[in-house]
Amino acid sequence: MKRDIITNILVCGIGGQGVMTAAEIIAQAAIAKGFDVKKSEVAGMAQRGGVVTSHVRFGRRVYSPVISPGTADILVAFEVAEGSRWADFLRPGGVAMVNTIRLAPPIVSAGLFKYPEDPVAQMRAAGVAVTDFDAGAIARALGDLRLINTVMLGAIADHLPFPAADLEARIVGRFQGSKPGMVEINRKAFAAGRDAARERTGGVRAAGE
Amino acid sequence: MSAAVQAKTNSRLLLSGNDAVARGVWEAGARVCAAYPGTPSTEILETLALFPDLYAEWSVNEKVALEVAIGASMSGARAFCAMKHVGLNVASDAFMTMTLAGVIGGLVIAVADDVGLSSSQNEQDSRYWGRFAHVPVLEPADSQEAYEMAKEAFELSERFDTPVLLRLTTRVCHVKAMITVGERKAVPNKGFVTDVKRWVMTPANAKNRLPKQIAREGELAKASEASALNVVEDGSDRRVGFVSSGPAAMHLRESFPDAPILKLGFSYPLPIERIKQFAATVERLVVVEETEPLIEQALKAAGLYAIHGKDILPRLGELTPDVLIPAIKTLLGEDVPATTTYPHFEPFPRPPTMCPACPHMGVYFTLHRLRKKVQIAGDIGCYTLGAGHPWNALDTTISMGASMGVALGMDKARDPEDQDKAILAVIGDSTFLHMGMQGLLDIVYNRGNVTALILDNRTTGMTGGQQHPGTGKDLHGGEAPRVDFAKLVEALGVKPERIKKVDPYLLPTLAKAIRDEIAIPEPSVIITDRPCVLSDFYEKHQPYQVVDDTCTGCGNCINVGCPAISVKRTAVKKREGASDVELKYVHIDAAMCTGCAMCVESCGPKAIIKAEKA
Numbered sequence: 001m002k003r004d005i006i007t008n009i010l011v012c013g014i015g016g017q018g019v020m021t022a023a024e025i026i027a028q029a030a031i032a033k034g035f036d037v038k039k040s041e042v043a044g045m046a047q048r049g050g051v052v053t054s055h056v057r058f059g060r061r062v063y064s065p066v067i068s069p070g071t072a073d074i075l076v077a078f079e080v081a082e083g084s085r086w087a088d089f090l091r092p093g094g095v096a097m098v099n100t101i102r103l104a105p106p107i108v109s110a111g112l113f114k115y116p117e118d119p120v121a122q123m124r125a126a127g128v129a130v131t132d133f134d135a136g137a138i139a140r141a142l143g144d145l146r147l148i149n150t151v152m153l154g155a156i157a158d159h160l161p162f163p164a165a166d167l168e169a170r171i172v173g174r175f176q177g178s179k180p181g182m183v184e185i186n187r188k189a190f191a192a193g194r195d196a197a198r199e200r201t202g203g204v205r206a207a208g209e
Numbered sequence: 210m211s212a213a214v215q216a217k218t219n220s221r222l223l224l225s226g227n228d229a230v231a232r233g234v235w236e237a238g239a240r241v242c243a244a245y246p247g248t249p250s251t252e253i254l255e256t257l258a259l260f261p262d263l264y265a266e267w268s269v270n271e272k273v274a275l276e277v278a279i280g281a282s283m284s285g286a287r288a289f290c291a292m293k294h295v296g297l298n299v300a301s302d303a304f305m306t307m308t309l310a311g312v313i314g315g316l317v318i319a320v321a322d323d324v325g326l327s328s329s330q331n332e333q334d335s336r337y338w339g340r341f342a343h344v345p346v347l348e349p350a351d352s353q354e355a356y357e358m359a360k361e362a363f364e365l366s367e368r369f370d371t372p373v374l375l376r377l378t379t380r381v382c383h384v385k386a387m388i389t390v391g392e393r394k395a396v397p398n399k400g401f402v403t404d405v406k407r408w409v410m411t412p413a414n415a416k417n418r419l420p421k422q423i424a425r426e427g428e429l430a431k432a433s434e435a436s437a438l439n440v441v442e443d444g445s446d447r448r449v450g451f452v453s454s455g456p457a458a459m460h461l462r463e464s465f466p467d468a469p470i471l472k473l474g475f476s477y478p479l480p481i482e483r484i485k486q487f488a489a490t491v492e493r494l495v496v497v498e499e500t501e502p503l504i505e506q507a508l509k510a511a512g513l514y515a516i517h518g519k520d521i522l523p524r525l526g527e528l529t530p531d532v533l534i535p536a537i538k539t540l541l542g543e544d545v546p547a548t549t550t551y552p553h554f555e556p557f558p559r560p561p562t563m564c565p566a567c568p569h570m571g572v573y574f575t576l577h578r579l580r581k582k583v584q585i586a587g588d589i590g591c592y593t594l595g596a597g598h599p600w601n602a603l604d605t606t607i608s609m610g611a612s613m614g615v616a617l618g619m620d621k622a623r624d625p626e627d628q629d630k631a632i633l634a635v636i637g638d639s640t641f642l643h644m645g646m647q648g649l650l651d652i653v654y655n656r657g658n659v660t661a662l663i664l665d666n667r668t669t670g671m672t673g674g675q676q677h678p679g680t681g682k683d684l685h686g687g688e689a690p691r692v693d694f695a696k697l698v699e700a701l702g703v704k705p706e707r708i709k710k711v712d713p714y715l716l717p718t719l720a721k722a723i724r725d726e727i728a729i730p731e732p733s734v735i736i737t738d739r740p741c742v743l744s745d746f747y748e749k750h751q752p753y754q755v756v757d758d759t760c761t762g763c764g765n766c767i768n769v770g771c772p773a774i775s776v777k778r779t780a781v782k783k784r785e786g787a788s789d790v791e792l793k794y795v796h797i798d799a800a801m802c803t804g805c806a807m808c809v810e811s812c813g814p815k816a817i818i819k820a821e822k823a
Binding site: 014015024027028031036037038039040041042048049050051062063064065066068069070071081082084085087088089090091092104105106107108109110111112113114115116119122123126127128 | 223327351380383384385386387456459460462463464527529530531547548549550551552553554555556557558559560561562563564591594598599767770772774775776779791793
């Protein structure tokens with residue numbers, strides 16, 4: 001395991017989607033592996049249905065708590081247009097893990113602004129390596145929409161500088177004891193997210209496909 | 210239970226800067242802690258409240274919070290208060306004099322600057338208060354330092370007989386980082402001793418304290434020169450040396466790993482001699498500070514003319530690596546590499562919205578319809594969102610409580626021909642108690658023609674739902690005396706017949722109440738009385754749905770502004786002799802809808818009905 005480099009993970013989405021929780025789990029998993037960790041949150045007004053991001057940085061020693069544009073190793077987007085909003089934060093070759101759900105804010109729904117037709121195609125056309133899948137459909141198939149968080153974490157598990165099992169252990173650890181019934185279903189969601197990402201990372205597809 | 214409270218001595222854990230400050234304050238033996246909520250400082254007191262062995266309160270405003278802490282300090286107990294940057298403006302009257310009187314029990318004031326403006330009305334640099342009030346300023350850069358400096362601040366406070374400012378920024382408060390904690394120190398309570406010459410600040414007594422304050426500042430300067438909180442982090446690349454403080458120093462260390470940095474944790478009084486010594490070891494000196502050039506100007510005044518600072522760096526916002534690297538490379542005459550590979554997409558703005566069923570929406574839906582007849586002075590809280598889409602029903606927002614005074618000023622300034630437009634003031638419950646009451650009293654006393662709307666949602670909404678004297682609960686959630694807004698405004702002199710309580714979900718009733726009151730040329734108050742949907746007081750009901758065949762696409766319900774309502778299809782209706790009309794057929798998200806029925810009130814063709822149970 002290389003400890004002289006810093007891993008930058010930018011988690012983005014909309015207030016209420018679980019962005020903060022996902023970032024916290026990644027941070028705790030990194031701490032358990034002995035890394036120094038810093039995690040930045042945008043709170044305040046953004047919580048009211050606005051844009052939410054959390055920056056997770058870990059390595060041997062982390063100074064700045066923020067990820068600069070062009071330096072994120074992984075972008076975890078809980079909503080597809082939000083994925084495109086933060087795509088320029090990726091370093092060359094960084095991975096965008098994108099939930100394809102489209103959530104239009106009231107100003108879009110009212111016709112003041114347009115929702116981009118295909119944000120994933122836009123990103124791919126610009127050369128971004130996007131892995132896109134419907135995390136909501138996977139969660140729904142498993143019977144609980146709240147599992148989206150675990151599905152998304154499963155999806156990035158193969159891109160971390162530590163084994164996927166360590167991330168899974170942090171997720172499952174949240175339910176062991178208090179809600180043992182949630183353990184198995186979260187394991188399934190994690191595996192399903194991981195599979196979905198593997199399946200969709202077959203290579204960068206052509207724009208507009 | 211918070212990790213900051215549970216963490217055992219010597220344990221290492223991930224804590225936000227706010228939690229770290231709380232832990233440090235508790236370990237320092239503080240007995241009395243007070244605050245008014247304000248982003249990004251709010252969580253400090255919320256965490257302190259969880260410790261069993263200290264007194265913590267939500268005060269009605271920051272001035273009162275500081276006064277509570279002053280009283281505790283005078284009584285010999287270690288005391289603490291926290292506030293956001295603009296909160297210290299409110300508290301400054303007490304602050305400027307108590308720094309003259311000094312302390313018995315250590316007194317620490319945490320003030321959190323919103324550098325980058327994520328949730329405030331301005332971006333001011335609280336370090337100025339150090340110079341203005343002659344008190345020391347400590348500037349932590351991360352959670353570990355926030356924790357350590359909170360403890361050190363109490364020691365400095367008692368050693369130098371002065372309150373101490375702990376200056377935080379958003380990137381300290383809301384960043385989680387690893388910290389190692391210790392244990393609570395037992396600090397004996399010294400008790401109150403009558404000392405009129407010290408505590409009664411008449412001109413004669415204050416005059417006696419002035420020389421002491423000046424002497425104290427000299428001693429503090431010596432302490433700063435010797436302080437371990439000011440450290441040189443040496444580096445091999447001596448082309449540029451940096452003087453920095455707070456999170457900016459962390460961004461610097463990240464950006465220039467080999468550069469020498471003099472990192473100031475004890476930044477006022479400035480350790481001028483140490484900075485001069487440091488300057489002599491590097492080719493160029495650059496001051497990197499958020500946000501104003503305080504250190505830079507002090508160094509120039511001390512004779513270090515050839516330094517850089519705000520000539521090459523921005524004077525606002527955060528000094529993150531993407532800002533620092535190009536500026537310093539340019540200074541050195543180096544090429545500035547492109548930072549990003551991929552383009553920046555800006556799909557559409559996603560501004561914060563009100564929550565589904567928020568009672569404020571009823572008010573703004575109504576005000577939007579009266580828009581041409583009213584001028585609206587607004588205030589600070591969730592309801593400031595009323596300025597945005599789709600309501601566009603706020604004309605001003607300045608500071609906490611300003612709606613009242615601003616409305617009165619608008620009333621008094623208008624020409625007779627403008628009298629047809631009514632003046633309204635809109636304010637929330639917590640903000641009214643914080644600083645709005647005085648303004649309303651002024652409206653009454655000076656016979657203003659203003660209709661004040663007090664949006665009582667029984668919480669401090671925007672900061673996350675804190676208690677206040679109008680909620681009936683204290684900081685710990687226990688029963689507390691509850692102010693009666695109608696009686697309160699009546700006591701301020703509003704005539705009983707000009708005070709109306711209205712359910713904001715009943716749109717026609719609310720519209721009538723506002724129309725009636727603005728027609729009468731004297732002060733009136735309309736109190737809306739539905740709780741915040743995120744509070745414990747809110748009761749959810751069965752959701753609603755749209756009957757597609759009945760929906761005419763008029764779009765009226767969209768103007769309620771509820772995020773649960775979206776447009777599912779549009780059509781264009783041709784009209785002879787008039788412009789086309791865009792029809793908007795809507796859908797209600799049953800997962801978001803809580804059955805408040807406000808949209809039902811707005812729907813002419815009665816196309817919105819209770820959803821069938823799944």
